[in-house]
Amino acid sequence: MSAFDGLDVQLAPADGPVAFGGRLDAGELLAAYRRGLFPLPAADVYASAYNEARYGGADGVALLPGGDDPYALAWWSPDPRPVLRPDGVRLPGRLARRLRNRAQRWMTTADRAFGEVLAACAEGRQPVWLTAELASALVELNALGAAHSVEVWEGEELVGGVFGVVVGPVLSLDSMFHRRSDAARVAVADLGARFGAAGGRLLDAQWDGPHVRSLGAAPMARSRYLAELAAAARTGPLPGDRLPVARLV
Incomplete structure (x- = not known):
């Protein structure tokens, strides 16, 4: 099972993150790429806090299980x-x-x-x-x-x-x-x-x-x-x- 199971990337924002959180091990990373996603870890706690303030609760942005600070890891799939x-x-x-x-x-x-x-x-x-x-x-x-x-x-x-x-x-x-x-x-x-x-x-x-x-x-x-x-x-x-x-x- 992957945290990305059931995530519909087609419904995600075109110019913003698709999801936050999850794990960054090899298996989950490959599962993300298979769904057209790539990771963007936050550089520090300030970047994580910005992610939460900017995107927390935004329509179409999923919050994945796993990790102490979900907003420290963003997943993107730009369109186009x-x-x-x-x-x-x-x-x-x-x-x-x-x-x-x-x-x-x-x-x-x-x-x-x-x-x-x-x-x-x-x-x-x-x-x-x-x-x-x-x-x-x-x-x-x-x-x-x-x-x-x-x-x-x-x-x-x-x-x-x-x-x-x-x-x-x-x-x-x-x-x-x-x-x-x-x-x-x-x-x-x-x-x-x-x-x-x-x-x-x-x-x-x-x-x-x-x-x-x-x-x-x-x-x-x-x-x-x-x-x-x-x-x-x-x-x-x-x-x-x-x-x-x-x-x-």
């Missing part, structure tokens, strides 16, 4: 949802030229440094959402093959990356980072290429905005997105080989 096809990540011409010049310097891998990618995505981010509890659940999902990372390397230095959770033919883009210009964009393009090779059909960018639109994301109605999640299609293992970035351009 920004999505990309695996082969649709946009690499501008200027970047393509740079990648060709760096063909012997930048390489990519998948799932070789999942924990390092998580730590880099959390580093210096305010407000803090990638909490230790969430990171622990994601590491467990990675061990189970349900969460993946792509790493961008310059020699032996990790210069960019992205991670996300897989549900059938859909892979989320939960967070990304860069230590070199455009390395995060390269990580997303590489993840798309690998996921497409594994049979994936859709990358979910979660939050709409200029950055994800620049990657090539387009809005998809939540009803259609949920139908994509429910599709019977399954994906194979994500190829993890060390590969040159030049193949992406």
Whole structure:
């Protein structure tokens, strides 16, 4: 049994949280993603108090059992949802030229440094959402093959990356980072290429905005997105080989 059983995401607000509370272990986290939800833990008690003041008792927002402070954990499912096809990540011409010049310097891998990618995505981010509890659940999902990372390397230095959770033919883009210009964009393009090779059909960018639109994301109605999640299609293992970035351009 999951706290999300019986929750009708279709009836939830389009631009606000769907629910608060519940547990943040690996099983419940995967159950949430299967229903088109993703978590947003509160950074501190003040953020939790704001959630309660702003959304407590709001129409369509569920309060899930579990946890000492339900408003410390929000679950979202924006409508519409920004999505990309695996082969649709946009690499501008200027970047393509740079990648060709760096063909012997930048390489990519998948799932070789999942924990390092998580730590880099959390580093210096305010407000803090990638909490230790969430990171622990994601590491467990990675061990189970349900969460993946792509790493961008310059020699032996990790210069960019992205991670996300897989549900059938859909892979989320939960967070990304860069230590070199455009390395995060390269990580997303590489993840798309690998996921497409594994049979994936859709990358979910979660939050709409200029950055994800620049990657090539387009809005998809939540009803259609949920139908994509429910599709019977399954994906194979994500190829993890060390590969040159030049193949992406």
